[in-house]
Amino acid sequence: MADDQYTDDAAEPAPRHGPDGRSAEAEDRPGAGRKGDGPRGAERGADGEDESADPEAAERDRERERAAGRFKEHTRDPLAEEQSDDPAGPTDLAAAARARRSTRTLFESGRDLHSFDRSYIGSAHIGDIHLRMDARQSGAATRTGPVPDEELRALRRIHVEPQGYSRLRDALRARRLLVLGAAPGTGRTSTALSLLDEVTASAGPGPGHAAGPRVLRVDPDGGVRGLVALAASSDAAPGDDGGPDLPSTGYLLELALARPGAVPPDAMDLDGLAAALDAHGSFAVIVVPLGSAANPLLAGRYGMLCPPAPTRELLTTRLRERLEDHVAAGGPSGADDAAARVEALLGRAESLVDRRDVRDAVGLGDLRPAEAELLASLLAGHLLDEVSSEELLAGCRSLAADQAQEWFTGVDRTLATTPEADDPTTRANAAALFHPVAFRIALAVLGGAPHSAVAAAAHLLTWELSVQCDPENAPARPLFCDDPVSDLALSRAELTDGRVEVAGAEVDARLIWYRGSALPSAVLAEVWDRHFPARTPVVRWLRLLADDPRPHIWMRAAVAAGELCVRDFDHGYAELVRPLAEASGPRRRIFAATTLDQAAGHPSHARAVRTLVADWSRSGTKPLRWTAAMTLGYGSAAATTDDALDALARIGVRDDGEQLAVASFNVVRLLALPDSATVLRRMADWTHHKRAAHQDLGLVTTVRLALSEVDEVLTDGPGSPLADLGDWPLPLALAVTRPELVGPMADLMWTALNTARSRDVAVDSLEVLLRSAVRKDGTEWTRPGLAALLPALATEEHDRRRLDWLLRRMMNDPENPLPDAQARALWWLAVTPGDRTDEEDRHG
Numbered sequence: 001m002a003d004d005q006y007t008d009d010a011a012e013p014a015p016r017h018g019p020d021g022r023s024a025e026a027e028d029r030p031g032a033g034r035k036g037d038g039p040r041g042a043e044r045g046a047d048g049e050d051e052s053a054d055p056e057a058a059e060r061d062r063e064r065e066r067a068a069g070r071f072k073e074h075t076r077d078p079l080a081e082e083q084s085d086d087p088a089g090p091t092d093l094a095a096a097a098r099a100r101r102s103t104r105t106l107f108e109s110g111r112d113l114h115s116f117d118r119s120y121i122g123s124a125h126i127g128d129i130h131l132r133m134d135a136r137q138s139g140a141a142t143r144t145g146p147v148p149d150e151e152l153r154a155l156r157r158i159h160v161e162p163q164g165y166s167r168l169r170d171a172l173r174a175r176r177l178l179v180l181g182a183a184p185g186t187g188r189t190s191t192a193l194s195l196l197d198e199v200t201a202s203a204g205p206g207p208g209h210a211a212g213p214r215v216l217r218v219d220p221d222g223g224v225r226g227l228v229a230l231a232a233s234s235d236a237a238p239g240d241d242g243g244p245d246l247p248s249t250g251y252l253l254e255l256a257l258a259r260p261g262a263v264p265p266d267a268m269d270l271d272g273l274a275a276a277l278d279a280h281g282s283f284a285v286i287v288v289p290l291g292s293a294a295n296p297l298l299a300g301r302y303g304m305l306c307p308p309a310p311t312r313e314l315l316t317t318r319l320r321e322r323l324e325d326h327v328a329a330g331g332p333s334g335a336d337d338a339a340a341r342v343e344a345l346l347g348r349a350e351s352l353v354d355r356r357d358v359r360d361a362v363g364l365g366d367l368r369p370a371e372a373e374l375l376a377s378l379l380a381g382h383l384l385d386e387v388s389s390e391e392l393l394a395g396c397r398s399l400a401a402d403q404a405q406e407w408f409t410g411v412d413r414t415l416a417t418t419p420e421a422d423d424p425t426t427r428a429n430a431a432a433l434f435h436p437v438a439f440r441i442a443l444a445v446l447g448g449a450p451h452s453a454v455a456a457a458a459h460l461l462t463w464e465l466s467v468q469c470d471p472e473n474a475p476a477r478p479l480f481c482d483d484p485v486s487d488l489a490l491s492r493a494e495l496t497d498g499r500v501e502v503a504g505a506e507v508d509a510r511l512i513w514y515r516g517s518a519l520p521s522a523v524l525a526e527v528w529d530r531h532f533p534a535r536t537p538v539v540r541w542l543r544l545l546a547d548d549p550r551p552h553i554w555m556r557a558a559v560a561a562g563e564l565c566v567r568d569f570d571h572g573y574a575e576l577v578r579p580l581a582e583a584s585g586p587r588r589r590i591f592a593a594t595t596l597d598q599a600a601g602h603p604s605h606a607r608a609v610r611t612l613v614a615d616w617s618r619s620g621t622k623p624l625r626w627t628a629a630m631t632l633g634y635g636s637a638a639a640t641t642d643d644a645l646d647a648l649a650r651i652g653v654r655d656d657g658e659q660l661a662v663a664s665f666n667v668v669r670l671l672a673l674p675d676s677a678t679v680l681r682r683m684a685d686w687t688h689h690k691r692a693a694h695q696d697l698g699l700v701t702t703v704r705l706a707l708s709e710v711d712e713v714l715t716d717g718p719g720s721p722l723a724d725l726g727d728w729p730l731p732l733a734l735a736v737t738r739p740e741l742v743g744p745m746a747d748l749m750w751t752a753l754n755t756a757r758s759r760d761v762a763v764d765s766l767e768v769l770l771r772s773a774v775r776k777d778g779t780e781w782t783r784p785g786l787a788a789l790l791p792a793l794a795t796e797e798h799d800r801r802r803l804d805w806l807l808r809r810m811m812n813d814p815e816n817p818l819p820d821a822q823a824r825a826l827w828w829l830a831v832t833p834g835d836r837t838d839e840e841d842r843h844g
Contacts, residue, residue, distance in 0.1 A: 071757040074700045075707075078586075078662040094711040095501045095551035098726075100594060101714070103559045106447050106520045107598075144222075144230070146213030147252070152197050159194045160309040160317050162187070168304055172285065173199055176277040177270060179286045181298040182306035183489040185406065187314075187369040189254065191306055192285040196250030199283050218253040224265040224273055227253050227284060231276040251277075251284040257293040264293050270302055290486040292432060311366040318376035319349050326384060349379045361396035363518020364403075365494070371399050400518035403492070404526035411437050412469060431466045431475040438462040440491045441538065443514060444523035445545075445560040449552050450500055451512040455482065457553070460544060464537035488512075492519065500552060524560060528567045538564075539575045546580060546591040558591040562598020566605055573612075581616075581627040589623060593630035600636040613637040617647040625651050626662050633666030634715050641675040645682045653693035664701040669713040671705060671730060672722060680744040687751050699758040702748040705731055706765035729769055732785025739788060746792035753793075753802070763802075766793075767810060770826055771818070783829070790830035803830055 172178040172195050182188035193215060200214040218227050231251065257264050277284055286302075288294040297303050323345045327338045352358060353375070367375065378395045381387035387395070412433065438461035439454070446454045466475030488494065491514070498511040514520055527534055545557035565572030572595070580592035600609035609631075616628035629651050631637040638644035645667065652663030670679050686698030710733050711726040725733040731749075734741050752762035769789075772782040794800045807827060810818040 071696065071699065072761050074657055074660045074664070074696060075703050075761050076661055078665045092501075092504065092551050094709060094726075095504070096555045096590070097711055097714055098501070099552040099555040100559060101716075101718075102448055103556045104598070104601075106517070107559065107563050143217075144219045145217055147193060147215040147217060152193070152215065155190060155193055155197065158317055158321055159190055160187075160314045161194075162191060162307045162309045164307060165191070168306070169195055169198060171304060172196075172283055175274060175302060176282070177274040177284050177286070177302050179270070179288060179297045179300070179303040180306045181288050181290050181294055181303060182308070183290050183492075185368045185370060185403070186306070186308040186489075188287050188306045189252070190369060191309075192252050192287050196252060196283060196285055200248045200250040214248065215250040215252065218251050220254055220256060223255070224253070224269045224286070227251055227286075228269075228273045228276050231273070231280055231282055231284070249280075249282040251282065252287070253284065254287045257288055257291065264288075264297055267300055270297075270300065274302070290483070290489050291436070292483050292486070295483055295486075308366065308368065311372070314369060314372040315353065315367060315376060316346070316350070318372045319346055319380060322376055322380040323349070326380065345380075345383055348383055349376075352379055352382065357393060358396060360517070361393040363397070363400050363516050363522075365492075365515030367399075371403075374399065397518070400516060400522040401526070403519065404522040405530070407440055407523070408437060408526050408531060430469060431462055434465040434469070435459070435462045436487070436490050438465055439487050440523055441527060443491055443493055443512060444520040445542075446553065446556045447513050447520055448498075448511055449556060450509040451484070451495060452510075453550070453553055454512050455484075455487070457541075457545065461537070461541045464541045465534070468533070468537040492516065520560075521563065524563055525567060528564050535571065535575075542576060543580070546588050547585075554587060554591060555594065558594035559598050561591070562595040562601075565595060565599045566602050569599065569605060569608060572599075582621065582623045584623075586626075589627045590630055593627050593634070596631045597634035597636050600631075600634075606636065609637055610639060610643075614643075614647060617650050622659070625654070626659060629659065629662045629666045633669035633713075635670060635673045641670060641673075641678045642682070644670060645679065649686070649694065649697060652697045653691070657693055657696055660697060660700055664697060664704050665708075667697075667701045668704050668708050668730065669715065671734070672710065672713045672715060672720075676734065676738065676741060677744070680741060680748065683748055684744065687748065696757075698748070699752050699755060699762075702752045703758060703761050703765050705745070706749065706762075706769055728782050728785065729772055732769060732772065732782040732789060735785045735788040742788050742792050746789060749793060750799070763806060767806060770806070770810065771816075773826060773829075774822060783825075786826065787829050790826070794830040800831060803827070 168178065168180070168191070178192075178195070180188060180192055182191075196215045218230065222229075231249075255264070273284065286297075288297055290298075298305065320342065323342045324338075327341050327345075353362075362375065364371065375396065378387055378392050382389070382392045412430070435458065439458040442454050442458040442461055446457055463475060493512055494515050495510050495512055498509055499506045500509040500511070501507075527538065542557055542561050546554055548554045548557075561572070561576050565577065577592050577595055580588040580595075583589055583592075596609050596613065599605045613628045613631050616624040617632070620628060628637075629648060632644045632647055635641075635644065638647060648663045648667050652660045652667075667679060667683070670676070683698045683701050686694045687702070689695055689698070706729065708730045709726070710722050710728050710730055713730060714720060714722055714726070716723070721737040722733050725736070731745050734745065749762065749766070752758045753766065755762075769782075769786065773780075773786055774783065775781045790803075794803050804827070807818065807823045811820065811823050
C-alpha cells in the first residue's frame with residue numbers, strides 16, 4: 001500500500017475478477033482455488049455486470065446471502081443462545097479457564113500415587129515404628145491428678161518454645177492465671193505444662209517441707225469453679241517471709257467450649273480464681289480452643305494467644321532426640337565421637353527432609369508437635385536402614401490424612417448423645433459446631449479464592465449440614481460471631497495478597513489457602529470416603545456453587561467435584577455429573593464437563609470417562625451432546641486427538657448443524673494443545689469435504705480460530721508455551737510459538753476469505769487480527785504474530801488488493817479509524833520486498 005493510495009474517499013472493494021478474468025466464486029465451494037491451484041478468488045459479483053437481469057444469477061445471489069446469514073449464525077458465541085435462560089448472567093470462559101488452570105495445581109500432588117490410604121488404614125508398623133493414626137483422638141475424660149516428674153523432665157528436653165514464649169511466662173508470673181488460646185494439635189498443652197513447670201520450679205518449696213506434686217491436671221467437668229475450690233483447699237500458704245510455705249502448685253485445666261450447652265466462665269469467675277491462686281501461692285493455665293465461644297476469654301485481662309512452635313526447630317529437636325537415643329543404645333563410645341555421629345546423621349536427615357519427593361509427600365507448610373515426632377521417627381528410621389523409601393513416603397503421606405481425620409471424626413457425636421437435643425439453644429450451638437467443619441470443606445474446594453467468598457460458601461454449607469442433621473428445624477446462625485483469626489488457625493490456613501477477576505478486570509483481594517498442598521485432597525477424601533451421610537449436603541452445596549456467576553467459584557467447585565468423583569464415580573455420576581450435564585443452563589453443563597475432565601486426568605478413570613463421552617456424542621440427548629463437546633475440548637476425554645475430532649464432527653454436523661457452534665469452539669480449544677498440527681489437517685479435510693455440513697464445520701472453526709483469545713481456550717498449565725500470551729488471538733500466538741503452523745493456518749483462512757458464505761465474517765475476523773498489532777497505548781502487542789502470518793495470506797496480487805481494501809476500510813471507520821501509520825506498517829508486514837511493485841518501493 002503506497003502512500004498515494006491513502007485517500008479520504010470511502011473504501012472501495014477490490015476487483016471482483018481474478019487476473020485471468022475468471023470469477024473466482026462461480027461456485028460457493030471451499031477450496032475451489034486452493035493454494036497452488038491457480039488464482040485465488042476475488043470479491044463477489046462482476047464489474048460492470050447487472051446480475052439482476054439474469055433471474056438465475058439473482059436467485060444464486062439470494063441463496064448465497066441466505067447461506068451467509070446461516071453461516072454467521074453458526075459463528076456466534078456457543079453460549080449466546082443459552083444465556084437468556086441463565087439468571088446468573090453470561091459465562092466468562094477466559095476467566096473460567098484461568099481459574100481452572102490455577103485450581104488444578106491444588107490436586108496435582110501425588111495423583112494416583114498414594115500407596116498409603118488413610119481412609120482404610122488406622123495403624124501400621126513401619127520398621128520398628130508403630131504409627132497410630134488416631135493417637136490424637138481424645139479418649140476418656142481427663143481426671144484430676146499430678147503430672148509425673150519424668151514427664152516434666154522429658155518435656156524440658158524436647159519442648160520448643162513458640163514465638164513470644166517469654167511474654168506468656170511473664171504474664172503467668174504476674175497474674176497467677178493465664179487463659180491460653182490455640183488450635184488443637186499445635187502444642188498448646190505442652191506449652192502450658194512447660195510454663196507451669198518453670199514458674200513452680202522457680203518458686204521452690206519452703207524450708208522444712210518435702211517436695212510434693214508441683215503440676216496437676218484438673219478434671220474439666222468441674223470447670224473454673226471446681227478449680228477455685230481445688231486451689232482453696234490446698235494447704236499451701238505464704239510463709240512469714242513472704243515466700244511459699246509449701247511447694248508452689250501449678251494447675252492445668254483444658255476446657256471444651258465447642259460442646260453444645262458448654263458455658264464459658266465469666267470475668268468474675270476468673271477474678272475469683274486468680275485471687276484464690278494468689279492467696280495460696282499457686283498458678284493456673286486454662287487452655288481453650290480458638291472459636292467464637294473463647295473470644296471473650298481471650299480478649300480479657302488473662303487471655304493470650306499461643307502461637308505454634310517453629311517447624312524447623314521442632315523437627316530438628318525431635319530428630320536429635322531420636323538420633324541421640326540410637327547412638328547411646330549402640331554401646332559405649334567417646335562423647336566426642338557420639339556427638340560427631342549425631343551431627344552427621346542430623347545433617348543427612350535435614351538434607352533428606354528437603355528432598356522434593358519427601359517434601360511433596362508431607363504436603364504440609366508447617367508441622368505440629370505430633371507430626372514432627374512422627375516425621376522424625378520416619379527420617380531417623382530411614383537413615384538407620386530400618387525404614388524403606390516406600391515406607392518413608394507412605395508415612396509422610398499419612399500426616400495430612402491424619403489431620404483431616406482429626407478434624408472430622410465425631411464432630412456431631414455430642415449432638416446425638418445430648419438429652420437436650422430438641423432445645424433451641426442446642427440447635428443454635430449445632431450450627432456453630434458445624435461451621436469449622438464447613439469452613440475446612442469450603443477451603444478445600446475453593447482454595448485460592450478470596451477469603452470473603454470462602455467464608456460465604458462455608459456459611460452456605462453450614463446451613464446444608466445443619467438441615468441434614470435436623471431437617472425439621474431451621475438452623476440458627478449468629479450474624480456477628482465470626483472470627484477470621486480462629487478460622488485460619490483452626491483450618492491451618494493463611495491469607496495472601498493477590499488479584500481476582502471481577503467483570504473482566506483484575507482487582508486486589510485477600511486470598512486464602514491451606515498451609516500445605518496435601519490438605520485439600522486429604523479433606524475431600526476424608527469427607528467422601530469416611531462420612532457417607534455428609535455426601536448429600538455436600539452435593540447440594542456443590543450444585544449451588546455451580547450456579548455462582550463468578551468463574552473463580554464455580555470452576556474451582558467443578559474441579560473439586562471431579563476429585564470427589566474419582567473417590568466414588570458411581571455416586572458422583574448419579575448425583576453430580578448426569579443431573580448437571582442435562583441441565584438447561586450452560587454453566588451447569590460446563591461444570592459437568594470440567595468434572596468429567598478432572599476425573600479423566602486420573603488413569604484409573606480415563607477409560608470410563610472416554611466411553612461415557614463417546615456414547616453421549618453418538619446417541620445422547622441435545623444437552624448431553626453439548627456437554628460431551630465441552631468435555632472433549634479439554635483434550636482428556638478421548639484416547640487420541642483424532643478420536644476427539646471424530647466425536648466433535650459427529651456433534652457438529654448432526655441436525656443441520658444445530659450444535660455446530662459448540663463443536664467448532666471445542667475444536668479450537670484442541671488447537672491450544674500440543675497436537676495442533678493434527679487439528680489443522682482435519683480442519684482442511686473438512687473444508688474440502690463433499691458434504692456441505694462438514695465444509696461448514698471447517699469454515700466455522702477457521703473463523704472461530706481467528707476470533708479466539710488464548711486465555712479462552714488454553715487448558716495446559718504454566719508450562720505451556722502459550723501461557724505468557726493469554727490475551728493474544730490464538731492464530732497469532734501459534735504463529736509465534738509454532739512457526740510450522742503458519743502455512744496450514746494461512747490456507748484455512750484463505751479458504752474462508754474466498755468462500756461466499758464465510759467471506760463476510762472471515763474478513764471481519766481478519767480485521768480483528770489486524771487491530772491487535774498494537775495496544776491502545778501504542779505499545780507493541782501481536783505484531784510478531786502478524787509479521788509471521790500476513791505474508792502467507794498475501795502471496796498473490798488479489799490477496800494484496802483485498803488487504804489494501806480492508807486497511808482503507810479500517811482507516812475510514814467513523815467510530816474507530818485506524819491511524820495511517822499503523823495501516824502503512826501493517827501493509828509492509830504483509831508485502832515482502834520481492835513482491836513489491838516499483839511504485840510501492842518508491843513510496844515505501
